[in-house]
Structure formats: C-alpha cells, structure tokens
Amino acid sequence: MNAKKIQASLKKLYGKIKSVKDISEEDLRVAFVKSGILEELGYEGELKDIRFERGVRGKRSDLLAFDDYMNVVFVVEFKKPTEVDLEQDFAQLWERYVKPLKARYGLLTDGLELLIYERINSNWEIKLRLNLGAVTLSQCEEIHDWLKKPCIERTRIEEVLGYFERFDNPEERVNLSTEIAQQHFFDSFELKGDSIFVNLVQRTIGLFDFELERSKFLKSAYNFWKISYAKKPEKVPENWHWIMDKIGLEKNEEDLFKFMFCLESAYSLFTRLILAKACEDYKLPYIDFSDFIKREIERTSHRGDISSLAWPITTKNLIENMKGNLVKSVFEGDIFYWWEDSYKELRAGDSLYSPYHRYEKQKAYFGDALAEIILTLYKFDFSEIVGDPLGTLYQRYFDKETRKALGEFYTPIEVVKYILDAVGYEGQGIIHKRLLDPACGSGTFLVEALRRYLKAFGQIAEEKGWSRILKELCNEYCIAGFDIHPFATFMAQMQFMLVLIPAYKKAMEEDPRFVLNRLPIFRTDSLVDETKGEAMKVTIETFESGIRYILIDTGLPVDGGNLKIKMPYDKDVFGKTDLLNVQEYFAALQAVFDTVKESAREEKYEVDKEELERNFKRYLEDKEWNGLVSFFTPYAEHFLQKFKELKATFGDGKLIKTIEDIMLAAILKNYVKYDFVVGNPPYVRIQTLSSESKEKYEAIYTTISGNYDIYIPFIERGITWLNDSGKLGYINPNRFATVNYGRGIRKYILQQTNLLEFLVVHKV
Incomplete structure (x- = not known):
C-alpha cells in the first residue's frame, strides 16, 4: 500500500473540482474514477468489481465497489459542490x-470533502470527515485499511469458515425483499460480461471438452441431445456472441450447440442451489444447506487447505441430500448432471497437478467456478420472498433473449391470467378438477394455475392438512404439464417447486415423513399416443406368463437400435388386478418405479418384492397386495434389465428418469380426460420437422393438411383431452382461421366443440 499515491489521487480530484465553476454529479463520478483512487485500493474497474448505479435523478452517478463474491464493500454517492452540508x-x-x-x-463526496460512514449491523457511525485538499498520509492509511478490496483465500479453511460465519449473522445477509437487492442478485449472476455465472459457463465448457471423449455417459447423452432436441436459434443473443468469442468458441453450429448444452447444464446446477438455499432460508424442516456445506468443506480440508475439488464434491453430496428430503424428481440426475461423473472416483484432497493428472486442471477450474457461485449465493436471504415472489424473481432472472434462444415460447403473464380466467380456472371452480398444459415450456401456465390452486385449497387444507392436499395435487395429477425438451421440463419443475415451498413447509411440519417423489411435469412428446398401433411404433405382445404388454420405443439409442420398454396393457391392468381406475394405475406404476430405481441405484438388478409391496401401500389403500406384486413384478424385472442395459450403453443410470417420464406421461396423455387444457403450443412449420415426425403426425391427426403448422395438431389433441364439460384455452397464431391448411381444424372445432370465444390480439 502506498499512502502517498492515495493522497495524490484525492488531491488530484480536489484540484479538478476546484478548477471548474460547475460540475454535474455524473461528471464528478467520472473525475473520481479517473483520479486513480480505485486502482490504489485494489479494484479493477467497471464490469469487474465496480458498478455504476442510477442516482435519484436518473444519472449513473452512484458507485458500488465489490469483493470477488459480489459483496458490497462501499458505496459512493456523488453530490454537486454546494453550500449545503453533505451530512444531510x-x-x-x-x-x-x-x-x-x-x-x-x-x-459521500462533492469532490472537495469526503465523508466515510461504517455500517455496524443495523446501525452506523461516521468514521472520517476530511477536506480532500488537506488530506494527510495517516488519513490515507485509514482509508486504505477500510476501503481496500478484501481478499478471501478460498483455499484456506479458516478464511472460508470465517466468511460463512459473517453471513450466518442475519444482519449481514442481503434480504431479497427489496428491489435494489433483487437487482443486485440479477447483476451478480447475469449472463453477461465477466460475471460469476459466465465464469461457471466457461468452466463447464472446459470440463465438457475434457470429458467428452472420456465419459461414455456424456458422449452418448450429448449426441442424444443434439439429435433429439438441439435447434439453432433464429437469432443468437448478442451476449452469447460476446461470451463465445471471449472463451474461444467459433460461430459454427457445433460450437453453438456445445455452448447451449453447457449453458443449460450450468443453469440446472445453479437453479438447484437456489432452491436448496431458499428452502433453508424459509426454514423447511430437515433442509440443511449452510451447515451441510460447512461440514463437507471442513471434512474435505487437509491441514487447513481446501482443494478445488472440494466444492463440486460438496455440491454433488448436497444434491443427493436434497433428493432425500425434498421432491426427488427435482434433484434427480438427468442429461445435464453429467459433470457429476468427473468427481465420482476422486477425493477432495487428491492432487490435481501431479504428472498423472496434468490435464485434470479442468476439474479444478470447474471447482473454482462452483466455489464462486456458492460463496456469492450464500449471502442472499430468500426468507421473505418464498412462494409467489420467489417464482417471479426466478422468471425475471432469465433474460427473454436467452429463453427464446433456448427454445421457450414466452407467454406474457397477462395473457396467461386472461386464458385461465376465460376457461374458469379460479376459485371453487378449481376443486376436484384437472388441468393440463401439453406444451408447458418453463411452466408459466402451470405456475399461475398452482397459485390459484393453493389459494382455492387454503381453507380445505386447514381441515385436511397440507400434506394430503399436496399428495392429491401431484399423485392425482390435478395440474399436469408436458414438454418435449428436457431443459424446459426441468425449468417448469423448478418454478413449480419454488411457488410450492410455503405449502410444502406446512406439509412437512404436519408430517415429519412427508416427501413428494415427483411433480406431475414430464418430458414427453404430447402429440404421440404410445398406446395405439404401428404408426406409433407400438406393438402388443405377451410375456411367457401370459400377461400382455405394450412395447414402446423410447428413442434412447442403444446397441441394436432404440431402447424399447414394455408397458402394462391397460385392459390387463384393470382385468387382472383390483385397481379400479387410471388414477390407481398411475399410483401403482409410480410405486414400481420407486422400487426399481432404488434397486438400480444400489446396482441390485433383482426385484425386492417386499419393498415393492411397501411402496404400493404408500400410494394405495385397501388392495390385494399379493396380487399387485405378482402382476407388476414381470414389468419391474423388465425395467431393471433395461436400466442395466442403459447403464452399460451410457456408462451411467441417469437416463432412468427419461424412461420414467415416458412411461408415466403415457398414462396421463392417453388414458386421462381433463377439465381444462391450456397453453401456448409451439409455432413450428412442418418444413422444419423430420420426415419421421411428419409421417407419425399424419397417421394420427385428421385435421392436418398442406404446409400446416404444428399448433394445428395441438388444437386437435387438446380437444380430445377434454372431458364432456372440459374447456380449452390456447394462445396461437390466427392464420388457421383463414388459410387452406386450417380448413380441417376449423371444421373440427365447429363439429366437436362449443366455441365460446375467439379473440384476435394484434400485439401483446
């Protein structure tokens, strides 16, 4: 530290201001920055650790300085030199x-004077008031000691635990209930510039490049993602171009797809951390984010040192812990959880830079980026915005350009509310009714429906209990969502869960053993009916035992072709068991998946019949249990063998959830009628579809012809989902009302429905 340089910088500022007759607050801020004082205090500048905010008059005249984890060290408010006392x-x-x-x-400064205040919890005291033209070296030493950029060495356990301890004090946490705090959250994790989140994306790409030829699962999963889901955006966001250029990616399709896959992987990881932190802040029982991280980091340290590996290993263990205490499906492994494989066989103390691991520095870089995310997230307090406000915060975090580029059809909340109002999904009209969004995207319709559902059941929950209400919500699929894209499905589940937190807490308080295994939001092709005919790649065959099954093509590539799964034949389900309806069939199949997934996780590929019976009893009441176990055991054995085959092909069992989604969604898509079908179906011309998809849809839907748009079969399918008194509400282009390819659907609507409203909105 050179006190003389700080003194020279402050006197330079004083001289500049003294030499002008009038100066604006914004020009004063520019002069302050150019004086060199920030560099002398260890700051790098704008887009790094300095941010300019708009003051009361709308000018960017306020300055915020941060440490490496976006904690605000000091704020400077600039004032025009006047006769008025700065202190006021x-x-x-x-x-x-x-x-x-x-x-x-x-x-506070006007360029002539400087006032420094220190915050002490919720109070403050003035530390220094000085004339910048007469500042002394001792005063400059104090200024340096107070305002210098803090350095937190995250490789030392005592410094990291001290950092955590600081924010364990509620007076130090940034409560997200204020607009300025929420904006700080967005700025901390924005997909822009050199942000902490951009660094995570960069390091995720580095780890991806390192693992692609080493990880059987990653290579297979990424190829599957590219073939099945990847689509080049019509317009690549400008911030993507900047980031891709910064990290050395070309503007070709291969690098763009890699960027998109890694971006989705980083988002899914970060979002799980947000959910875990929010649940702890809201004091959900058994949810342990902060203490878990501290224990794991301390446990993995060695002689006071923390390896970069400690952070991803801790995160992996945290996600596993959350899976056991919160909704399992939200924390289950999927294709975006591939990074976890990199740390399976490693201990936190393993040396990365030995001759045997000289290329594994990418694992360390990813760990460092994850450490930045965790340390930055740690200070935010979600306790006062859980529920609706947290869901809103989460939606605002993802910029519209990125959401659109990743394939989401954004629907304004005003439109969502209008459609739900129009179909009557409100108040007592919700109770004992079912709603479906067959193209749910990131869940905008589902979340608004959930808000209304929770409000409608508030009084009933006081009598029945929230644990029962939430089990009915999910196990009886009162609100269901489908989407073909795995990232959209994950985001919808996450948004759904964020709004569910307050009710989930009440359920856990009522029943200490309460846990939901899954939310009724599934990755599936809504336009496919897996239960009908060769056109759908479905065949009805028979086990040696005489039990018939439907053979479903999952689309998952394995040796010898796509993986095919045997699904119970619905007529046998109801003819050979005492299951009474589709709802009980859905419950039974959930119990089967709970059983076989646990066996597969333990690499035991035999059906535990006692566990299967226990799981049946968790979902059903008063059944002939031996008969159910006997009927479903052949399917459970088949599932386990296919999981084993999947693991052999992909090197991992994470795609089990993909099969589960296909099977459970097949019941909800093909055997259930709904009271409400709502949504914003995709607008995709058939020219962009594969020939296989076109043939498939043309074999099913009677209303499509010519160069139709994909929303046409969505309308037909939506109408077939309705029960006799059901209502459909979609937002889609109005071209079908006039063009030739809409002739079939126009006739179908008039013949099959009572058209209540057709509203043309020219601009939303």
Missing part, C-alpha cells in the same frame, strides 16, 4: 444502498 444526504444513501445491500461503508 446520508439518510438517503443509507436507505437506498448501504442498508439493503449490507455495504460495509457508505461514502
């Missing part, structure tokens, strides 16, 4: 920045 403006600075952002120091 501190209350505004305190309320606007210092208090909500938990800045350590608040500064």
Whole structure:
C-alpha cells in the first residue's frame, strides 16, 4: 500500500473540482474514477468489481465497489459542490444502498470533502470527515485499511469458515425483499460480461471438452441431445456472441450447440442451489444447506487447505441430500448432471497437478467456478420472498433473449391470467378438477394455475392438512404439464417447486415423513399416443406368463437400435388386478418405479418384492397386495434389465428418469380426460420437422393438411383431452382461421366443440 499515491489521487480530484465553476454529479463520478483512487485500493474497474448505479435523478452517478463474491464493500454517492452540508444526504444513501445491500461503508463526496460512514449491523457511525485538499498520509492509511478490496483465500479453511460465519449473522445477509437487492442478485449472476455465472459457463465448457471423449455417459447423452432436441436459434443473443468469442468458441453450429448444452447444464446446477438455499432460508424442516456445506468443506480440508475439488464434491453430496428430503424428481440426475461423473472416483484432497493428472486442471477450474457461485449465493436471504415472489424473481432472472434462444415460447403473464380466467380456472371452480398444459415450456401456465390452486385449497387444507392436499395435487395429477425438451421440463419443475415451498413447509411440519417423489411435469412428446398401433411404433405382445404388454420405443439409442420398454396393457391392468381406475394405475406404476430405481441405484438388478409391496401401500389403500406384486413384478424385472442395459450403453443410470417420464406421461396423455387444457403450443412449420415426425403426425391427426403448422395438431389433441364439460384455452397464431391448411381444424372445432370465444390480439 502506498499512502502517498492515495493522497495524490484525492488531491488530484480536489484540484479538478476546484478548477471548474460547475460540475454535474455524473461528471464528478467520472473525475473520481479517473483520479486513480480505485486502482490504489485494489479494484479493477467497471464490469469487474465496480458498478455504476442510477442516482435519484436518473444519472449513473452512484458507485458500488465489490469483493470477488459480489459483496458490497462501499458505496459512493456523488453530490454537486454546494453550500449545503453533505451530512444531510446520508439518510438517503443509507436507505437506498448501504442498508439493503449490507455495504460495509457508505461514502459521500462533492469532490472537495469526503465523508466515510461504517455500517455496524443495523446501525452506523461516521468514521472520517476530511477536506480532500488537506488530506494527510495517516488519513490515507485509514482509508486504505477500510476501503481496500478484501481478499478471501478460498483455499484456506479458516478464511472460508470465517466468511460463512459473517453471513450466518442475519444482519449481514442481503434480504431479497427489496428491489435494489433483487437487482443486485440479477447483476451478480447475469449472463453477461465477466460475471460469476459466465465464469461457471466457461468452466463447464472446459470440463465438457475434457470429458467428452472420456465419459461414455456424456458422449452418448450429448449426441442424444443434439439429435433429439438441439435447434439453432433464429437469432443468437448478442451476449452469447460476446461470451463465445471471449472463451474461444467459433460461430459454427457445433460450437453453438456445445455452448447451449453447457449453458443449460450450468443453469440446472445453479437453479438447484437456489432452491436448496431458499428452502433453508424459509426454514423447511430437515433442509440443511449452510451447515451441510460447512461440514463437507471442513471434512474435505487437509491441514487447513481446501482443494478445488472440494466444492463440486460438496455440491454433488448436497444434491443427493436434497433428493432425500425434498421432491426427488427435482434433484434427480438427468442429461445435464453429467459433470457429476468427473468427481465420482476422486477425493477432495487428491492432487490435481501431479504428472498423472496434468490435464485434470479442468476439474479444478470447474471447482473454482462452483466455489464462486456458492460463496456469492450464500449471502442472499430468500426468507421473505418464498412462494409467489420467489417464482417471479426466478422468471425475471432469465433474460427473454436467452429463453427464446433456448427454445421457450414466452407467454406474457397477462395473457396467461386472461386464458385461465376465460376457461374458469379460479376459485371453487378449481376443486376436484384437472388441468393440463401439453406444451408447458418453463411452466408459466402451470405456475399461475398452482397459485390459484393453493389459494382455492387454503381453507380445505386447514381441515385436511397440507400434506394430503399436496399428495392429491401431484399423485392425482390435478395440474399436469408436458414438454418435449428436457431443459424446459426441468425449468417448469423448478418454478413449480419454488411457488410450492410455503405449502410444502406446512406439509412437512404436519408430517415429519412427508416427501413428494415427483411433480406431475414430464418430458414427453404430447402429440404421440404410445398406446395405439404401428404408426406409433407400438406393438402388443405377451410375456411367457401370459400377461400382455405394450412395447414402446423410447428413442434412447442403444446397441441394436432404440431402447424399447414394455408397458402394462391397460385392459390387463384393470382385468387382472383390483385397481379400479387410471388414477390407481398411475399410483401403482409410480410405486414400481420407486422400487426399481432404488434397486438400480444400489446396482441390485433383482426385484425386492417386499419393498415393492411397501411402496404400493404408500400410494394405495385397501388392495390385494399379493396380487399387485405378482402382476407388476414381470414389468419391474423388465425395467431393471433395461436400466442395466442403459447403464452399460451410457456408462451411467441417469437416463432412468427419461424412461420414467415416458412411461408415466403415457398414462396421463392417453388414458386421462381433463377439465381444462391450456397453453401456448409451439409455432413450428412442418418444413422444419423430420420426415419421421411428419409421417407419425399424419397417421394420427385428421385435421392436418398442406404446409400446416404444428399448433394445428395441438388444437386437435387438446380437444380430445377434454372431458364432456372440459374447456380449452390456447394462445396461437390466427392464420388457421383463414388459410387452406386450417380448413380441417376449423371444421373440427365447429363439429366437436362449443366455441365460446375467439379473440384476435394484434400485439401483446
């Protein structure tokens, strides 16, 4: 530290301001930055650790300085030199920045004077008031000690635990209930510039490149993702171009797809951490984010040192812990959880830089990026925004350009509310009714429906209990969602869960053993009926035992072709068991998957019949249990063998959830009628579809012809899902009302429905 340089910088600023007759607050801020004081305090500048905010008058005249984890060290508010005492403006600075952002120091300056205030919990005291033209070296030493950029060495356990301890104090946490705090959250994790989240994406790509030819699962899963889901955006967002250029990716399709896959992987990881932190802040029983991380980091340290590997290993263990205490399906492995394989056989203390691991530095870099994410997230307090506000925050976090580029058809919330109102999904009209969004995207319709559902059942829950209400919601698929894209399905589940947290907490308090294994939101092709005919690649065959089954093509590539799964034949389900309806069939199949997934996880490929019976009893009541076990055991054995085959092909069992989604969704798609079908179906011309998809749809749907758009079969399918009194509400292009390819669907609507409303909106 050179006190003389700090003194020279401050006197330079003083001289500049003294030499001009009038100066704006924004020009004063520019002069402050150019004085060199920030560099002398260890800051790198804008887009790194300095941010300019708009002041009260709308100018970018306020300055925030951060440490490496986006904690606000100090805030400077600039004032025009006047006769007015600077001190009278501190209350505004305190309320606007210092208090909500938990800045350590608040500064006021007019370029002639400098006032420094220190925040002490919820109070403050003035530390220094000085004339910049007469600043002394000792004062500059104090300024340096207070305002210098803190350095937290995350490789030392005592420093990391000290950091955590600071934010275990509620007075130090950034409460996300204020707009300025929420904006700080967005700025901390934005997909832009050199943000902490961009660094995670970059390191995810580095790990991807390292593992692609080494990991059987990653290579197979990525190829499957490219073939089945990858689609080049019509317009690549500008911030993507900047980031791709920064990290050395070309503007070709291969690098773009790699970027998209790794971006989705990073989002899914970060979002799981947000959910875990929010649940802890809201004090859900048994949810342990902070203490779990501290214990794991301390456990994996060695002689006071923390390896970079400790962070991903801790995160992997945290996700496994959350899976056992929260909704399992939200924390289950999927194709975006591939990074976990990199740390399966490693211990946190393993040396990365030995001659035998000289290329494994990418594992360390990913660990460092994950450490930044965790340490930055740790300070935010979600306790006052859980539920609706947290869901809104989450939606605002993902910029529209990125959501669109990743394939989401964005629907304004005003339109969603209008459609739900129009079909009557509100108040008592919700109770004992079922709603489906067959193209749910990231869950905008589902989340608004959930808000209404929870409100409608508030009084009933006081009598029945929230644990029963939530089990009915999910196990009786009162709100269901389908989407063909795995990332959209994950995002919808996450948004659904974020809004569900307050009710979930009440359910856990009522029943300490309460846990939901899955939300009724599944990855599936809504336009496919897996139960009908050769056109759907379905055949009805028979086990040696005489039990018939439907053979379903999962689309998952294995040796010898796509993986095919045997699904119970519905007529046998109801003819050879005492299951009474589709709802009980759905419950039974969930029990089967709970049983076989646990066996597969333990690499035991035999059906535990006692566990199967126990799981049946968790979902059903008063059944002939031996008969159910006997009927479903051949299917369970078949599932286990296919899981074993899948693991041999992909090197991992994470795609088990893909099969589960296909099977459970097949019941909800093909055997269930709904009271409400709503949504924003995709607008995709058939020219962009594969010949296989076109043939498949043309064999099923009677209303399509010519160069139709994919929303046409979605309308036909939506109508067939309705029960006798059901209502459909879609937002889609109005071209079908006039063009030739809409002739079939126009006739179908008039013949099959009572058209209540056809609203043309020219601009939303």
